[in-house]
Amino acid sequence: MLFVWLGLVSILLTACAGPATRSIRPLGRDWVPPRVAVASFENRTGFEGQWRLGPGMADLLVSELVAARNFVVLERIQIGTVVDEINRQRHGLFRREGKVDEGRLDNAQYLIRGVITDFSQTSGGEFWMRMRRWLIGGGGYTARVSLTLTIVDVETGTIIDSVQSRGRARAREAYAQANYAGVEFGGSAFFQTPLGQATSDAIRDGLRGITQRMPRLPWTPMIADVEGTRVVINGGRQRGLRVGQVYRVRGQGKPVTDPLTGDLLEVLPGPIVGEIEVMEVRDNLSVGERISGHVLERGQTLELAQTRRRSLDRD
Secondary structure (H helix, E strand, C coil): CCCCCCCCCCCCCCCCCCCCCCCCCCCCCCEECCEEEECCCEECCCCCECCCHHHHHHHHHHHHHHHHCCCEEECCCCHHHHHHHHHHCCCCCCCCCCCCCCCCCCCCCEEEEEEEEEEEEEECCEEECCEECEEECCCCCEEEEEEEEEEEECCCCCEEEEEEEEEEEECCCCCEECCCCCCCCCCCCHHHCHHHHHHHHHHHHHHHHHHHHCCCEECCCEEEEEECCEEEECCCHHHCCCCCEEEEEECCCEEEECCCCCCEEEEECCCEEEEEEEEEECCCCEEEEEEECCCCCCCCEEEEEEECHHHHCCC
16 A cells, blocks of 8 residues: 655655765776867667656766876866857957967867666656655655666777766655755755765766766876977876986887778887986976987987986986
8 A cells, every 4th residue: 555645745765865985996007097078978768757867877977087197177068168168258348368279279089978768766666756845655665767878999990898887875764855956956955865865876876877988098107398308208206207217219100001991900019219317306307318319309208228327317
Protein backbone atom coordinates (compact mmCIF):
# COMPACT_ATOMS: atom_id res chain seq x y z
CA MET A 1 0.00 0.00 0.00
CA LEU A 2 1.30 3.44 -0.92
CA PHE A 3 1.10 6.05 1.82
CA VAL A 4 1.04 9.65 0.64
CA TRP A 5 1.87 12.39 3.12
CA LEU A 6 1.41 15.66 1.24
CA GLY A 7 3.54 18.56 2.41
CA LEU A 8 5.69 16.27 4.62
CA VAL A 9 9.26 15.34 4.00
CA SER A 10 10.46 12.48 6.14
CA ILE A 11 13.55 11.16 4.45
CA LEU A 12 16.76 9.66 5.71
CA LEU A 13 19.39 9.44 2.97
CA THR A 14 22.86 8.05 2.90
CA ALA A 15 23.74 11.04 0.76
CA CYS A 16 26.27 13.80 0.90
CA ALA A 17 25.47 17.46 0.35
CA GLY A 18 26.50 17.40 -3.30
CA PRO A 19 28.93 15.93 -5.77
CA ALA A 20 32.44 15.93 -4.40
CA THR A 21 35.44 14.44 -6.15
CA ARG A 22 36.58 11.30 -4.41
CA SER A 23 40.23 10.38 -4.38
CA ILE A 24 41.51 10.75 -7.93
CA ARG A 25 45.22 10.12 -8.21
CA PRO A 26 46.85 13.33 -9.51
CA LEU A 27 48.90 13.27 -12.69
CA GLY A 28 52.60 13.01 -12.07
CA ARG A 29 55.05 15.61 -13.32
CA ASP A 30 55.88 13.42 -16.31
CA TRP A 31 52.42 13.86 -17.86
CA VAL A 32 50.60 16.71 -19.58
CA PRO A 33 46.96 17.35 -18.48
CA PRO A 34 44.69 16.72 -21.49
CA ARG A 35 42.60 19.65 -22.76
CA VAL A 36 38.96 18.62 -22.68
CA ALA A 37 35.59 20.18 -23.42
CA VAL A 38 32.14 18.93 -22.40
CA ALA A 39 29.12 19.12 -24.69
CA SER A 40 25.56 19.46 -23.43
CA PHE A 41 24.14 16.04 -22.56
CA GLU A 42 21.35 14.39 -24.55
CA ASN A 43 18.33 13.36 -22.47
CA ARG A 44 16.89 10.02 -23.62
CA THR A 45 14.97 9.20 -20.47
CA GLY A 46 11.56 10.59 -21.37
CA PHE A 47 11.74 12.73 -18.23
CA GLU A 48 9.50 15.81 -18.45
CA GLY A 49 10.20 17.62 -15.21
CA GLN A 50 11.06 21.19 -14.35
CA TRP A 51 14.79 20.59 -14.76
CA ARG A 52 16.75 20.80 -18.00
CA LEU A 53 18.79 17.66 -17.47
CA GLY A 54 21.06 17.99 -20.51
CA PRO A 55 22.85 21.26 -19.65
CA GLY A 56 22.58 20.54 -15.91
CA MET A 57 24.38 17.19 -16.08
CA ALA A 58 27.08 18.68 -18.30
CA ASP A 59 27.70 21.49 -15.79
CA LEU A 60 28.06 18.98 -12.95
CA LEU A 61 30.61 16.97 -14.92
CA VAL A 62 32.54 20.15 -15.75
CA SER A 63 32.68 21.00 -12.04
CA GLU A 64 34.05 17.55 -11.19
CA LEU A 65 36.64 17.64 -13.97
CA VAL A 66 37.90 21.02 -12.74
CA ALA A 67 38.05 19.82 -9.12
CA ALA A 68 40.05 16.71 -10.13
CA ARG A 69 42.97 18.94 -11.26
CA ASN A 70 43.97 16.35 -13.89
CA PHE A 71 42.47 18.17 -16.85
CA VAL A 72 42.51 21.55 -18.55
CA VAL A 73 38.76 22.12 -18.91
CA LEU A 74 37.62 24.43 -21.71
CA GLU A 75 34.29 26.22 -22.03
CA ARG A 76 32.21 25.08 -24.98
CA ILE A 77 28.55 25.13 -23.91
CA GLN A 78 28.65 28.91 -23.33
CA ILE A 79 31.61 29.67 -25.60
CA GLY A 80 29.42 32.10 -27.55
CA THR A 81 29.32 34.37 -24.51
CA VAL A 82 33.12 34.39 -24.36
CA VAL A 83 33.40 35.18 -28.07
CA ASP A 84 30.84 37.97 -27.72
CA GLU A 85 32.94 39.58 -24.98
CA ILE A 86 36.10 39.39 -27.12
CA ASN A 87 34.24 41.00 -30.04
CA ARG A 88 32.76 43.65 -27.74
CA GLN A 89 36.24 44.72 -26.61
CA ARG A 90 37.06 45.72 -30.19
CA HIS A 91 34.52 48.53 -29.99
CA GLY A 92 35.88 52.05 -29.72
CA LEU A 93 33.79 52.73 -26.61
CA PHE A 94 36.06 50.43 -24.58
CA ARG A 95 39.46 51.51 -23.31
CA ARG A 96 42.61 50.12 -24.93
CA GLU A 97 44.07 48.95 -21.63
CA GLY A 98 43.19 45.43 -20.54
CA LYS A 99 41.87 44.17 -23.87
CA VAL A 100 42.48 40.47 -24.37
CA ASP A 101 44.72 39.34 -27.20
CA GLU A 102 42.81 37.77 -30.05
CA GLY A 103 43.76 34.32 -31.26
CA ARG A 104 44.41 33.03 -27.73
CA LEU A 105 41.36 30.82 -27.18
CA ASP A 106 42.57 27.33 -26.32
CA ASN A 107 41.89 24.27 -28.46
CA ALA A 108 40.37 21.08 -27.08
CA GLN A 109 42.08 17.77 -27.71
CA TYR A 110 39.12 15.70 -26.55
CA LEU A 111 35.37 16.25 -26.45
CA ILE A 112 33.24 14.51 -23.85
CA ARG A 113 29.61 14.07 -24.83
CA GLY A 114 27.02 12.46 -22.60
CA VAL A 115 23.68 10.70 -22.86
CA ILE A 116 21.32 10.41 -19.89
CA THR A 117 19.77 6.95 -20.17
CA ASP A 118 17.96 6.73 -16.82
CA PHE A 119 16.53 9.32 -14.42
CA SER A 120 13.80 7.48 -12.60
CA GLN A 121 12.42 6.14 -9.33
CA THR A 122 10.68 3.05 -8.03
CA SER A 123 8.32 2.90 -5.09
CA GLY A 124 6.34 0.01 -3.69
CA GLY A 125 7.42 -2.21 -6.53
CA GLU A 126 5.94 0.11 -9.16
CA PHE A 127 7.95 2.09 -11.73
CA TRP A 128 7.33 5.80 -12.02
CA MET A 129 9.10 9.11 -12.46
CA ARG A 130 8.51 12.67 -11.37
CA MET A 131 6.37 14.53 -13.88
CA ARG A 132 6.38 18.31 -13.99
CA ARG A 133 6.47 19.50 -10.37
CA TRP A 134 4.98 16.51 -8.56
CA LEU A 135 6.88 13.82 -6.75
CA ILE A 136 5.06 11.26 -4.58
CA GLY A 137 6.72 8.25 -2.99
CA GLY A 138 6.51 5.72 -0.20
CA GLY A 139 8.47 3.01 1.59
CA GLY A 140 11.16 1.24 -0.44
CA TYR A 141 11.76 4.32 -2.58
CA THR A 142 14.80 4.05 -4.94
CA ALA A 143 16.23 6.59 -7.36
CA ARG A 144 18.40 5.62 -10.33
CA VAL A 145 20.54 7.71 -12.69
CA SER A 146 22.54 6.24 -15.57
CA LEU A 147 24.88 8.01 -18.00
CA THR A 148 26.85 7.12 -21.09
CA LEU A 149 29.96 9.28 -21.55
CA THR A 150 31.87 9.18 -24.84
CA ILE A 151 35.43 10.46 -25.31
CA VAL A 152 36.07 11.80 -28.83
CA ASP A 153 39.44 12.73 -30.32
CA VAL A 154 38.82 16.18 -31.83
CA GLU A 155 41.64 15.94 -34.39
CA THR A 156 40.43 12.72 -35.99
CA GLY A 157 36.83 12.46 -34.82
CA THR A 158 37.62 8.98 -33.52
CA ILE A 159 35.73 7.67 -30.49
CA ILE A 160 38.47 6.85 -27.99
CA ASP A 161 36.31 5.10 -25.40
CA SER A 162 32.88 5.02 -23.80
CA VAL A 163 32.10 5.05 -20.08
CA GLN A 164 28.91 3.70 -18.50
CA SER A 165 28.23 5.28 -15.10
CA ARG A 166 25.41 4.71 -12.64
CA GLY A 167 24.11 6.12 -9.38
CA ARG A 168 21.52 4.76 -6.99
CA ALA A 169 19.99 6.05 -3.75
CA ARG A 170 17.36 4.72 -1.37
CA ALA A 171 15.29 6.35 1.39
CA ARG A 172 15.13 4.42 4.64
CA GLU A 173 11.67 5.76 5.53
CA ALA A 174 8.55 7.08 3.80
CA TYR A 175 9.15 9.95 1.40
CA ALA A 176 6.73 12.39 -0.14
CA GLN A 177 7.12 15.89 -1.48
CA ALA A 178 4.33 17.45 -3.49
CA ASN A 179 6.03 20.52 -4.91
CA TYR A 180 9.58 20.70 -6.26
CA ALA A 181 9.20 24.18 -7.68
CA GLY A 182 11.76 25.63 -5.27
CA VAL A 183 14.38 22.91 -5.78
CA GLU A 184 17.01 23.88 -8.32
CA PHE A 185 18.93 21.18 -10.17
CA GLY A 186 22.46 21.01 -8.80
CA GLY A 187 21.68 23.08 -5.68
CA SER A 188 22.24 21.98 -2.09
CA ALA A 189 18.55 21.12 -1.63
CA PHE A 190 18.64 18.94 -4.75
CA PHE A 191 21.51 16.85 -3.40
CA GLN A 192 19.54 16.11 -0.25
CA THR A 193 16.99 14.18 -2.33
CA PRO A 194 17.35 10.59 -3.57
CA LEU A 195 17.53 11.77 -7.19
CA GLY A 196 20.24 14.24 -6.17
CA GLN A 197 22.31 11.57 -4.47
CA ALA A 198 21.93 9.20 -7.42
CA THR A 199 22.98 11.99 -9.78
CA SER A 200 26.02 12.78 -7.65
CA ASP A 201 27.09 9.12 -7.60
CA ALA A 202 26.62 8.75 -11.36
CA ILE A 203 28.72 11.86 -12.09
CA ARG A 204 31.50 10.70 -9.76
CA ASP A 205 31.42 7.22 -11.27
CA GLY A 206 31.73 8.80 -14.71
CA LEU A 207 34.66 10.96 -13.59
CA ARG A 208 36.56 7.88 -12.42
CA GLY A 209 35.93 6.15 -15.75
CA ILE A 210 37.02 9.18 -17.77
CA THR A 211 40.20 9.56 -15.70
CA GLN A 212 41.11 5.91 -16.27
CA ARG A 213 40.39 5.88 -20.02
CA MET A 214 41.49 9.32 -21.16
CA PRO A 215 44.68 9.09 -23.27
CA ARG A 216 47.78 10.36 -21.51
CA LEU A 217 50.41 12.50 -23.18
CA PRO A 218 53.88 12.25 -21.62
CA TRP A 219 55.59 15.56 -20.95
CA THR A 220 58.67 16.16 -23.10
CA PRO A 221 61.33 18.81 -22.45
CA MET A 222 61.46 21.15 -25.43
CA ILE A 223 63.07 24.39 -26.51
CA ALA A 224 60.67 27.28 -25.90
CA ASP A 225 62.92 30.12 -27.10
CA VAL A 226 66.40 30.74 -28.46
CA GLU A 227 68.39 33.98 -28.28
CA GLY A 228 72.01 33.64 -29.30
CA THR A 229 73.54 30.91 -27.15
CA ARG A 230 70.79 31.30 -24.53
CA VAL A 231 68.08 28.62 -24.65
CA VAL A 232 64.80 28.64 -22.70
CA ILE A 233 63.33 25.23 -21.80
CA ASN A 234 59.61 24.60 -21.22
CA GLY A 235 60.01 23.12 -17.73
CA GLY A 236 61.51 23.99 -14.38
CA ARG A 237 61.49 22.75 -10.79
CA GLN A 238 57.96 21.42 -11.15
CA ARG A 239 59.19 19.13 -13.92
CA GLY A 240 62.31 18.02 -12.07
CA LEU A 241 64.95 19.97 -14.02
CA ARG A 242 68.20 20.78 -12.23
CA VAL A 243 71.21 23.01 -12.79
CA GLY A 244 74.00 21.11 -14.50
CA GLN A 245 71.85 18.76 -16.55
CA VAL A 246 73.01 18.39 -20.15
CA TYR A 247 70.44 17.74 -22.87
CA ARG A 248 70.89 16.53 -26.41
CA VAL A 249 68.77 18.47 -28.90
CA ARG A 250 66.92 16.59 -31.62
CA GLY A 251 65.72 18.08 -34.85
CA GLN A 252 62.18 17.71 -36.15
CA GLY A 253 60.89 14.14 -36.14
CA LYS A 254 59.42 12.40 -39.14
CA PRO A 255 55.80 11.20 -38.92
CA VAL A 256 55.11 7.83 -40.49
CA THR A 257 51.55 7.07 -41.60
CA ASP A 258 49.83 3.90 -42.74
CA PRO A 259 49.61 3.99 -46.55
CA LEU A 260 46.25 2.20 -46.43
CA THR A 261 44.36 4.16 -43.75
CA GLY A 262 46.44 7.32 -43.30
CA ASP A 263 46.65 6.66 -39.54
CA LEU A 264 49.74 7.96 -37.76
CA LEU A 265 51.90 4.96 -36.86
CA GLU A 266 54.80 6.68 -35.14
CA VAL A 267 56.96 9.79 -35.20
CA LEU A 268 60.55 8.80 -35.83
CA PRO A 269 63.02 10.88 -33.79
CA GLY A 270 64.97 13.52 -35.64
CA PRO A 271 68.75 13.75 -35.75
CA ILE A 272 70.79 15.14 -32.87
CA VAL A 273 71.65 18.74 -33.76
CA GLY A 274 73.32 20.02 -30.59
CA GLU A 275 73.64 20.03 -26.79
CA ILE A 276 72.69 22.50 -24.06
CA GLU A 277 73.48 22.73 -20.34
CA VAL A 278 70.94 23.94 -17.77
CA MET A 279 72.32 27.00 -16.02
CA GLU A 280 69.25 28.36 -14.18
CA VAL A 281 66.04 26.68 -12.98
CA ARG A 282 62.80 28.49 -12.14
CA ASP A 283 59.38 27.13 -11.21
CA ASN A 284 58.00 26.71 -14.73
CA LEU A 285 60.98 27.18 -17.03
CA SER A 286 64.73 26.78 -17.17
CA VAL A 287 67.49 28.68 -18.93
CA GLY A 288 70.31 26.80 -20.63
CA GLU A 289 73.49 27.58 -22.53
CA ARG A 290 74.28 26.09 -25.90
CA ILE A 291 77.27 23.77 -25.77
CA SER A 292 77.21 22.73 -29.42
CA GLY A 293 75.04 23.06 -32.50
CA HIS A 294 73.96 26.01 -34.61
CA VAL A 295 70.41 25.14 -35.70
CA LEU A 296 68.62 25.24 -32.36
CA GLU A 297 64.97 26.26 -32.75
CA ARG A 298 61.77 26.57 -30.77
CA GLY A 299 59.90 23.25 -30.63
CA GLN A 300 62.92 20.94 -30.80
CA THR A 301 62.85 18.11 -28.25
CA LEU A 302 65.47 17.41 -25.61
CA GLU A 303 66.96 14.19 -24.25
CA LEU A 304 68.81 14.06 -20.94
CA ALA A 305 72.44 13.15 -21.60
CA GLN A 306 74.28 13.69 -18.30
CA THR A 307 74.63 15.88 -15.22
CA ARG A 308 77.78 17.89 -14.63
CA ARG A 309 78.82 17.57 -10.98
CA ARG A 310 80.60 20.91 -10.94
CA SER A 311 77.29 22.57 -11.81
CA LEU A 312 75.37 20.59 -9.21
CA ASP A 313 77.66 22.02 -6.54
CA ARG A 314 76.29 25.48 -7.45
CA ASP A 315 72.60 24.38 -7.21
